[in-house]
Amino acid sequence: MILTVTPNIALDITYHIERLTPHTSTRVSDVKDRAGGKGINVARVLHSLGHESMAVGFAGGTVGAQIREDLDAAGLRYQLLPIMGQTRRSVSIVDATDATVLNEAGPEVTKHEWAALVAMVTELIKQASVLVVSGSLPPGVAADGVADLVSVAVAADTPVIADSSGDALLAATAAGPTLIKPNGPEIVAATGIDDPMAAARALMADGAGEVALSLGAEGLCLLSGEGALVAAPSRVVAGNPTGAGDAAVAALALGLAEGWGARRMVGEAVALSAAAVAHPLAGGFDPEVYREMLESVEVKER
Ligand SMILES: Nc1ncnc2c1ncn2[C@@H]1O[C@H](COP(=O)(O)OP(=O)(O)OP(=O)(O)O)[C@@H](O)[C@H]1O
Numbered sequence: 001m002i003l004t005v006t007p008n009i010a011l012d013i014t015y016h017i018e019r020l021t022p023h024t025s026t027r028v029s030d031v032k033d034r035a036g037g038k039g040i041n042v043a044r045v046l047h048s049l050g051h052e053s054m055a056v057g058f059a060g061g062t063v064g065a066q067i068r069e070d071l072d073a074a075g076l077r078y079q080l081l082p083i084m085g086q087t088r089r090s091v092s093i094v095d096a097t098d099a100t101v102l103n104e105a106g107p108e109v110t111k112h113e114w115a116a117l118v119a120m121v122t123e124l125i126k127q128a129s130v131l132v133v134s135g136s137l138p139p140g141v142a143a144d145g146v147a148d149l150v151s152v153a154v155a156a157d158t159p160v161i162a163d164s165s166g167d168a169l170l171a172a173t174a175a176g177p178t179l180i181k182p183n184g185p186e187i188v189a190a191t192g193i194d195d196p197m198a199a200a201r202a203l204m205a206d207g208a209g210e211v212a213l214s215l216g217a218e219g220l221c222l223l224s225g226e227g228a229l230v231a232a233p234s235r236v237v238a239g240n241p242t243g244a245g246d247a248a249v250a251a252l253a254l255g256l257a258e259g260w261g262a263r264r265m266v267g268e269a270v271a272l273s274a275a276a277v278a279h280p281l282a283g284g285f286d287p288e289v290y291r292e293m294l295e296s297v298e299v300k301e302r
């Protein structure tokens with residue numbers, strides 16, 4: 001079972017309208033609600049691939065109840081800790097030209113609530129082949145929150161992937177994760193090093209076992225002690241790139257769980273994430289595009 005932690009789960013609400021005009025009122029006929037957050041997306045992708053996953057996080061208030069209902073409907077296994085605060089919502093208003101997103105910060109999580117999550121992961125990791133920690137931390141949790149969870153996996157000798165940004169990424173790196181998956185802008189912003197490849201090598205020196213550096217439509221570069229492999233999709237896919245990184249993380253987690261070699265890991269990550277772009281919702285992927293990409297993706301040494 002692959003355990004995915006989403007420290008700041010959200011209910012993703014999508015309003016489809018014809019045209020967004022600020023300062024007027026607009027009738028919305030098409031509304032979709034869905035449990036979201038990066039670790040949830042990873043769990044959804046693994047579930048679609050037929051691999052067992054367990055999604056972990058917090059749920060509070062009526063929005064938390066909606067999250068549980070949606071995960072039940074999707075058939076995902078989960079354990080969510082009840083908290084005092086209200087789970088956040090993220091509203092996307094999609095019209096013919098563009099999307100406008102309103103992101104709530106999320107509930108204040110207390111020290112006790114965070115400690116309870118760490119304790120829950122410490123228990124669940126005994127049944128896990130890989131731990132994935134994805135996404136931002138909720139208000140009230142210090143930047144070393146992701147590092148707490150990485151340390152649980154390191155102590156249990158279980159492979160762990162951290163997908164985070166800023167100081168949380170740096171602190172997670174120092175805790176010695178098996179792999180981190182920043183995108184280009186994230187790694188530059190976190191390290192202050194302008195060249196993403198140089199930044200990736202710096203993070204390996206700081207404690208990351210491997211770095212999967214995702215490069216948007218250009219693909220993904222996997223840096224490890226043995227060198228660097230780059231894979232690019234055979235074409236640029238049009239669609240929704242939000243959640244493509246999460247699909248890449250799902251493939252990388254599966255690779256660690258099943259002991260794939262580096263070439264297969266990058267190839268699968270690029271194929272699955274391209275297929276995720278072709279799917280309208282984060283956490284989904286297009287199986288046809290996945291097959292097409294698996295056959296055509298090129299993996300090179302760099
Ligand atoms: N337009 C595209 N066509 C094909 N593949 C793409 C495209 N955009 C992204 N990808 C694939 O998805 C992977 C992840 O994309 P990206 O680097 O944008 O991740 P990200 O910013 O972490 O995404 P998110 O955090 O929103 O899930 C890339 O490494 C690449 O393989």
Ligand SMILES: [Mg+2]
Binds near residue numbers: 163183
């Ligand atoms: Mg990302």
